[in-house]
Amino acid sequence: MATIYDVAKRAGVSKTLVSRVLNNQSGVGPESKKRIMAAMQELQYKPNALARSLVLQRTNVIGVILDSLTEPYFFDVIKGLEDKVKENQFRVIFCSGRYDRREKETYIDFFSNGVTDGAIIYGSDLDDADLIRKRAEMSFPFVVVENEVEGANVNNVLIDDMYGSQLAIDHLVDRGCKNIMHITGARRHKASLRRWQGYLAAMEQQNLSQYISVIECEDFGEKEGYQAVKAFLQKHRREDVPEAIYFGADNTAFGGMVALADAGFRIPEDIRIVGFDDDKPQNLERKVKKLTTIRQPLYQVGAKAVEILLQQIHDPETPRQKIVIKPELVIRETT
Amino acid sequence: MATIYDVAKRAGVSKTLVSRVLNNQSGVGPESKKRIMAAMQELQYKPNALARSLVLQRTNVIGVILDSLTEPYFFDVIKGLEDKVKENQFRVIFCSGRYDRREKETYIDFFSNGVTDGAIIYGSDLDDADLIRKRAEMSFPFVVVENEVEGANVNNVLIDDMYGSQLAIDHLVDRGCKNIMHITGARRHKASLRRWQGYLAAMEQQNLSQYISVIECEDFGEKEGYQAVKAFLQKHRREDVPEAIYFGADNTAFGGMVALADAGFRIPEDIRIVGFDDDKPQNLERKVKKLTTIRQPLYQVGAKAVEILLQQIHDPETPRQKIVIKPELVIRETT
DNA sequence: AGCTTGACGTGTATCGATACACATGGTAAT
């Protein structure tokens, strides 16, 4: 690759002039400018981003670390991120921590060693909290999304999961349900825990404490939901089946609904269902009904995270922010 | 952030010694080494990746440009990439061209300006070919996946789509079908075109030219498949409906099957279906039958791309390679 | 004793860009 020096030599000027042309600065005569431009063309010159960033102490790139690049859950977040970043003339690069704490750590260090101006760390694993606390005092700007890190001074964008649960329960109560069961999402998932908590709080607030019952799922796949419900139905008599189930994740809800359908339950006549996430399209070929669910405004989450991060980058003195975004109830066919 | 110089000062030695410790080189006394390590600890020193890469002319990072990070199609590819990269002690960063040719170009330039050692460009848009041809003569190592760029000397990893079509048609013929229709995936999609071509070739080879009939879809969504089939059924009498449909993508097949079911067709008794891709899990709550399809070994595709790229990086003189990977027939319930 | 050898250490050039101080010359203002 040609360097700035090659261009200068070819155009018969000093590096400084070439640099000025590159950055549209004044101080270049028209004649020189023409020769420099020509030289750049001929040599196919592209400035080396590394060298430039090294001296500018600025890359105009932000890094995003996700648990997985292949989780539909992140789709809207990613879109939000990308749009906002582009709007601000930055670039984003993504990488996936693959649900591995150490891998995540490696990437955070990589990003903070000059490669990016800041990072967005998306995480919901309980493990992550530690890793983040350790880095809270760094001067490297970053924003943590979804995972609330108690007692650490970090930028945080969160979904109000407890409020979401309240929406779900209140809606079911509106529909006349009292006996409302909760089937959690993934146990290791911080957000699931908060939804669970929210379920408990909402049930108490509605004076339905005696109906509280919870099944824990290890993961938030369809299979887990299917098995959880199936096992429950095998162990209980028909009249003990609740009037409604509030699932901590849409995925488990889909699985659960299949199990219910298999057992002859009609939805919503016999039992009502509410999910949480609204992260997957309601496809044509789904056997189950369209799901009433708590939608997370994930696009906004992504956009907001970028916004905060850029503020922090432009002015490191900006105090750390914590943004809580409220989810909303989307009523479809299952309630 | 502390620099190598700060560490040296604190330990009372020269930068060189610190650098040697950093890189596990010999030439450092035990006493100095201890002091240097201590200084690093205290200062939380992390070497600046930019500066290091600038002098080494090496980043140990490869960049991946996809059309979209949010397409299930890429999931296995991504996994293959990640595993292989990790195995080789490299890092990957991803970014999405968002189906926009210029955005892709920006990222290629970004990657080739020192930020990465090489790139993998995943693309199937017809537009991409141009962009790639233009860069074929660069010394920057890259591998193009899926998009065949005719007449350009580039590293290429491809799926043998024509062969896939042949598998599909031969299988249907085995099942006794003659009148086999083809519904394409996305029109702008290069791979779709090849599958279409493959369909034509396979039909001729089977002496079924008189049965050739094709419906083009603009995109490969479920909706497109649904509408295509629905429109066809409205315009044709029942006896004109073919014995089988070979879809250029699973997604369209799913949509099409819904339309067929709505119209009272039983699969596979009344009509047999074969798809292409096998990129999505056959979920529990799918209304439709499990799909017979042509599976693309996408994990392998990703892994192979990395392999070729790393060869190219380690030895730039390696001749450019073109790898064609054969897909395979997966027989499920629809044939 | 004289010499090689290796361990340990320092100083300086380098990667490819930007920033800044400074040198030149011509034109406008006094």
Add this chain to the structure above:
DNA sequence: ATTACCATGTGTATCGATACACGTCAAGCT
């Protein structure tokens, strides 16, 4: 005519690391 000033241009330090040539000193060999 003299000063001031701006446009144009050059040279050198700098960012944070590595590489390489070289200096010093003690141990081991003939």
